[in-house]
Amino acid sequence: MGTPTQRRYDAVVIGAGHNGLVNGAYLAKAGLKTLIIERRHLVGGAAITEELHPGFWFTTFSYALSLLRPDIIHELELTKHGFMPLLMPSTFAPMENGDYVLLGQDRNENIKEIARHSRHDADAFEQYEHDITMVCQALKPLLDQVPPNLFSKDPEELVAMSALAQHLRDLEPRVLHNAVRLLTGSAADFLDDYFESDILKGYLSSSSIIGTKVGPRSQGSGLVLLYHNIGEHDGVFGSWAFHKGGNGGFTKVLAKAAQAFGAEIILEAPVGNVITSNGKATGVALEDGTEIEAGVVVSAIDPRRTFLQLVDPRELPNDLVENIQRFRFQGTSAKVNFALDGLPKYPALGDRGDQYRGFTNIGPSIDYLERAYDDAKYGWYSSRPYIDAAIQSTIDPDMAPPGKHVMSCFIQYAPYHLKQSDWDTERNNLGDTVQKTLESFFPGFSDLVLHREVVTPLDIERVVGLSEGNIFAGEFLAPQMFFFRPAPGWNQYRTPIDGYYQCGSGTHPGGCVMGAPGKLASQQILKDLDPSRFGNPGLQSPPADA
């Protein structure tokens, strides 16, 4: 398992997270003899599903799918290998007073449901969705292109820059303005322009904090909100799905696709370092000393490890090293996963259980979220955390035994750096805090718990390798996006070392189970290898079906 079949490959990819798998699959599809090397005993990285309690399958980390670029599904022929994004038909937002908002697939019912809280907001909701969708549609092309290098004088880059400027100029002023307001402002300000009810603002602003050390009132939270809405699952912006078998089910599909194109995957084979010679990558050395030669080496892990661990930073330009050193990780998210004996009860809904077929959002107001953030600002986890819960077994019966359930809870805030304690000490207390919060919304919750697994930012770092447990391999802050992800001048998947590339979530567009970094990096690599054959990835390729 841990031994490659050859000594020499055209390309080796370090890390079999979803981006490494996507990248390796594209390289193999283009005909390169490709090896994907994974440190752990399974592929998927942050997107795995594990049987942590007999019969109960947990999405240990990442749990839902939306941002995956549709072209990857087609180009890698994923449906052949079992790609199956299951619909989440509802969203449930409990309130502290026992009321709730429950949205489903029926537009008229949704209008009525929101009108229960505010008639004004029922209308505003439609306007808001439309406005956000317009912005997403306008910015979507940026997700599918290698971003231009702002600092390059290369004529090709100048053309790309002016194409970008032209694209923005062509937008309707209102759309461009909304985009800027979102990319630079706070989610709270943006939402205040539309809504009056706390619950709606709380629910909608929840996606403005995911994975990021900002509160909904922080400038910059708008960007996170936008990012979480730009996924285009089945043609609907902002729509999320549970892949069959969780996100681990998805990465298994990816691995099969990569193998079908001829890529080889080895497990339990941590890479120690990239081997370089005269400023050029020539292969990798595994921690056990095995050396594998390759003309192309791709790091699918985060920028800190890509630049400071896998290679000797002294071989790199000083400004790059400095920029990577100050690249913000500061993970603030945790997971608490439960095996449950039955569905939680929400008193206002009696015996109903269908409200759990999507996300259950414990973030009833902007104040609630902002207070949860306050704790984190001062180095502690939230006493009443934001919880994004998902009971995947209500949709995919294979996740738990009949009548039993798995509940994945994404938690904020849980800052990586704790003041005057550490996560090994606080792990269980965090679990208790989360459980207590859930108990306050779902009386009797604790009696249902058969098993509990707490995943702190430290665990994310230790297990997946994501520095400081940042779920996106680097914060979603404007100075760390697009032209600057992961560092000014190094946003095109190359590195200063010839033949050494980067394709993890720390590159453009960023984290989430999206695949775009892996795919765009493969285009760049192929173009560098043979520009005449693989063309210019910065421009839209002409349509032609596979």
Next chain:
Amino acid sequence: MSEKFEYFAIRNAAGMFDSSPLYKYRISGRDAEKYLAGVLARDVRRCRPGRAQYTLWCDDRGFVVEDGVVLRLSQDEFLLTSAEPNLAYFQNLIGYDLVEIEEVTDDVATLAFQGPRSRLILSELAPEMSEIGYFHLVPTKLGGSPVTISRTGFTGDLGYEIWVSSDDAVAVWDTVAEAGQGHGVIPFGQIALLMARIEAGLLLLNTDFESSRFAWNDDHRSTPIELGFGWMFRHIETENRPFIGRHAIRRELADATSRWKLVGLVVDWKEYDHKYNTAGLVPPKDHTPVTEEFMVYTDDYTRVGYATSFMYSPIVQRHIAIARVRPEQSAIGTRVNLEVTINHRYELVGAHVARLPHFNPERKTA
């Protein structure tokens, strides 16, 4: 509840659908087999007791009247389903055969139980059904009620249909629903059914074809071969079986006079997305089946067919269609164009001819 969610129950758990409104005829008597062999286009003599057959009946000009499933309950007893009333039509064809045709539409209820978990759940209630093969049937009991379970359905997935006396129908529904608890089993409706059947390449009367009895002219009629059922007539030269439409079908086969060939179409996703994006629109990916016709053209704008069912398939992740094209265009992989409207203008998007079914999981027949 959303039809797409119901659809996923069919593809990932199991769903329950009340198929009772199907018309059902019990055909029995010494000459039942002979009668049906002459009325139905597919040779029912090859259907042994305990088996079922998908079948068609045609008029004397070789045009399809309707389709249905025939269950052979015993040597001399059959149950035949149809989407529309056919009693008078069938009775008029009895002649001197010793056969009795009784409409049992209201007496027999049909519960379709479809999806990957259906076998597991049903076999807990009736272990003897767990082994039955595709298009086989077995008499058994569910929660005390006598039923016949057939491994048939309209979803193209692993699935069963439960045939039960109407008096026991509600009890059997409840028994199955109860057994399905915790397995993600939910009832599903018409739209989810239609989604599944388009993926499965199963034809729908008055959508993909019309009954020759009620068609206004031959443009609205289809032959079995045009609908892709040529395989039903593999033995037509040797079987020496008189049946309605035989001569016309033989002639059509011999002279290759079919006007159409029924095929699957898969839309070129890149071109589709590109056309909509350039028009400033989010490319719609609506799973709701569209039954209006879409014209099919070659690249030089010659009309070569029309699509009769169209949808975005959540499992194929493409827009797919059931269409008929000229035989010359019917080879798998042939590029054609589908006419859609974008910003209120007709636009062509590329598509290619694909094998039906669009989705065909191993478990369906395994």
